[in-house]
Amino acid sequence: MRPSFAAGAVVALLAFMVITPGWFLPPGATASGSQLVGHLGEHDTPESDCGPVPNDPIKHVTLVAQATVWEVAPGESFPTWSFNGVIPGPTICLREGDTLIVTLENQLSTIASFHAHGLAREPSSDGTWMTASYAPPGGSYTYTLQADATSVGTWAYHDAVAELDEEPFIDGLSLPESGEGIERGMFGAIIVYGEGELDEAGLPASYDHELVLVEAEFGSEVTAGPVYMTINGKIAPVTPHYQFQAGETVRFRIINVGPNANHDLWISGLEWRQTQSGSVVDSVLFGALEFGDFTLEMGEPLETRYICSIDGHEAAGMHGLFSIIE
Ligand SMILES: [Cu+2]
Known part of the structure; x- marks a missing residue:
């Protein structure tokens, strides 16, 4: 009797799972x-x-430019480049007045950079090819940026120099095509909170x-x-x-x-x-x-x-x- 009871229970459970699939998901x-x-x-x-945003006015972030096989949907993936293995990359959360220090470690076989919108910086922290502020293959580069009053809001960061096999951005010049890093997945969000936008807990x-x-x-x-x-x-x-x-x-x-x-x-x-x-x-x-x-x-x-x-x-x-x- 017991086996048939167990089999019946399994059938009932399977039927229940089919009817209410959400109950068995993580x-x-x-x-x-x-x-x-x-x-x-x-x-x-x-x-x-962001979770609680710390009060410490200096925020350190490490980004690793790396080759990543990215799955956009189950069974559908393709080779990309990413920051830290995720697309989009980690969200960078700041308070007005903060200094952001980004260490970019480049594991790609092309140059790579961190270019931020909305934050103040010297040319050496611009992350562009013209300013040579990029990390060589296998190397690293450190960027220092400031979130000032005009930085409050929502912005993006992205690579601005990586290239693989595309044509030069400007005919006749060997400038990298600056959008290729974005095309392949090297981007993320920056949030800058103004005075009063965060509670005591951040x-x-x-x-x-x-x-x-x-x-x-x-x-x-x-x-x-x-x-x-x-x-x-x-x-x-x-x-x-x-x-x-x-x-x-x-x-x-x-x-x-x-x-x-x-x-x-x-x-x-x-x-x-x-x-x-x-x-x-x-x-x-x-x-x-x-x-x-x-x-x-x-x-x-x-x-x-x-x-x-x-x-x-x-x-x-x-x-x-x-x-x-x-
Ligand atoms: Cu659309």
Whole structure:
């Protein structure tokens, strides 16, 4: 009797798993394979991709430029270059007045650099070919930058010199084509908090959740296959599944690293409020290497999607799930 009971129990369990697949997934994963992001459980304090930002006015970051096989979706991967093995690279979180010291270790067979938008620096920390501020293959380079009053906001950093086999950027000159590092995945976000934007614990003072959302395209010259339009390095169905609670206030730090295409973001049933200007829009549109802060107020419970509505981008993976729960 016992074996048949056990077999019956297994069949029942399997049937149950098929009916309710989400119950057997690790925390944060969803049935579609996407990563659940945002409001995952009750919380008394604000949550942000930065976590608590230390008071220490000198922030040290080590970035390792490296060859990485990047999986944009299960079973779909291609060789890339990355900072620290992840695309996008680690988010750099600063306070106004901070000094950022970046040590770039270059494991690539090409030169590589750290070029930041929004931060003040001397030419020797610009990360461009013209200023020779790059790390040689197998070597390293140290950059020193300042977050001043004009730095408050959302920015990107990226390589600006790496090249493999492309034509020179300017005919007749052997200047590297400065976008190739971005094309292959060497980019990340910089957040600079102004006075009063963080609470005592170093968390966002005015938001329940604060998230970085990076849009980027990988062309077929990089993937040797399809064009991928990515959100935080992934294509649907494994783009982030954003989930928030009704009544929450959420700040999205949005970056389009391009390197070439415009991208927008559109969520059926929600409006975006530009954080600094207060202007309200139905969708957010950025050209390549444009950035911004947008605030969303979570209304009634809702199951919807976010998409980039630019022709062909949704089909190339640039969309995901968006939920508001009770
Ligand atoms: Cu797009």
